[in-house]
Amino acid sequence: MSKFKKKQGNTTPGISTASLPDIVFMLLFFFMVVTKMRETELMVTVNTPRASELTKLEKKTLVNFILIGRPTEKYKLKVGTKPQIQLGDKFATTDDIPLFLEKHKISVPESQRQSIISSLKIDKDVTMGIVGDVKTTLRKAGQLKVNYSAKKRERTAG
Amino acid sequence: MAKSKHRMKNEINAGSMADIAFLLLIFFLVTTTIAEDKGVLVKLPAWSDEPPPEMKLNTRNVYSVLVNAQNQLLVRGEQMQIHDLKHNTKIFIANPERREDMSENPQKAIISIKNDRGTKYNTYLEVYNELKAAYNELWEEAAMAKHGKNLDQLKPSQVKEIKDAIPLVISEAEPTKFGEEK
Numbered sequence: 001m002s003k004f005k006k007k008q009g010n011t012t013p014g015i016s017t018a019s020l021p022d023i024v025f026m027l028l029f030f031f032m033v034v035t036k037m038r039e040t041e042l043m044v045t046v047n048t049p050r051a052s053e054l055t056k057l058e059k060k061t062l063v064n065f066i067l068i069g070r071p072t073e074k075y076k077l078k079v080g081t082k083p084q085i086q087l088g089d090k091f092a093t094t095d096d097i098p099l100f101l102e103k104h105k106i107s108v109p110e111s112q113r114q115s116i117i118s119s120l121k122i123d124k125d126v127t128m129g130i131v132g133d134v135k136t137t138l139r140k141a142g143q144l145k146v147n148y149s150a151k152k153r154e155r156t157a158g
Numbered sequence: 159m160a161k162s163k164h165r166m167k168n169e170i171n172a173g174s175m176a177d178i179a180f181l182l183l184i185f186f187l188v189t190t191t192i193a194e195d196k197g198v199l200v201k202l203p204a205w206s207d208e209p210p211p212e213m214k215l216n217t218r219n220v221y222s223v224l225v226n227a228q229n230q231l232l233v234r235g236e237q238m239q240i241h242d243l244k245h246n247t248k249i250f251i252a253n254p255e256r257r258e259d260m261s262e263n264p265q266k267a268i269i270s271i272k273n274d275r276g277t278k279y280n281t282y283l284e285v286y287n288e289l290k291a292a293y294n295e296l297w298e299e300a301a302m303a304k305h306g307k308n309l310d311q312l313k314p315s316q317v318k319e320i321k322d323a324i325p326l327v328i329s330e331a332e333p334t335k336f337g338e339e340k
Binding site (some may be wrong): 017020024027028031034048053060072084097119120122123125126127128129131133136139145146147149 | 198200202337
């Protein structure tokens with residue numbers, strides 16, 4: 001046993017991995033910042049159907065979202081299990097839609113108001129009754145551009 | 159016990175830091191779903207309080223699609239499966255055999271959808287999607303035949319020309335309008 005270790009041969013020192021955590025943290029923070037958190041809580045379960053003829057919604061500021069689905073577990077006791085409409089962060093009825101549309105309209109410059117699109121995020125198991133009511137309300141309110149939110153699937157052959 | 163051994167200072171080992179950070183990174187990568195808002199774009203008809211004007215429509219030009227509460231399809235009085243809908247719609251619009259009971263020409267063709275309040279939204283959207291797919295395919299075929307290019311490679315004026323020749327008319331406003339057709 002010698003007091004000092006003998007110097008090992010002239011091996012090249014390994015690359016220092018000390019900065020690896022910093023690099024990874026940088027990446028981590030990037031993703032954390034970029035990840036846009038949902039501002040509004042989902043109070044209804046929305047599982048959109050699949051469709052092949054999809055159009056992308058380009059300008060987010062010109063889109064307002066109307067959600068229709070059954071309330072999540074948390075709200076089942078409060079409002080029951082029937083399909084509900086969610087506007088912004090609260091449950092609503094079809095009567096609240098015109099005001100909701102108007103509020104969104106104000107935030108859009110006047111020149112772009114005719115290109116406002118309503119995105120309907122509707123659960124696939126909801127029946128058309130409530131959807132038809134919402135459609136009628138939208139028509140009455142003059143909001144005719146509608147986008148039925150859906151997931152991508154391939155077009156059927158034939 | 160080797161007392162002589164120099165006692166190491168207790169330092170936290172930072173070697174696993176990278177692993178922890180990687181774990182977090184992967185977690186965020188996996189959970190991040192880049193919210194893509196896509197959907198079937200529809201233009202609703204404007205609302206009017208007056209009853210719609212009586213329109214004299216030749217029944218041969220109307221392709222009525224009924225979806226009932228059992229999610230079954232009734233197309234021009236006959237039951238149909240959803241996966242046949244697109245194919246049949248295309249034949250109806252284009253009418254390649256010039257049949258008497260199908261549209262005179264694509265410009266006169268009208269698709270009419272009627273659904274029950276009990277129809278599932280999933281079925282409704284699928285039907286709408288198939289009808290839209292029929293038009294999209296017809297447009298693509300027309301673009302190929304006319305210009306030898308895909309629809310998305312054409313100039314906007316050429317696209318408009320094709321879409322004007324085969325206009326998309328899907329009526330779903332007043333179900334009673336053409337509802338009597340049996």
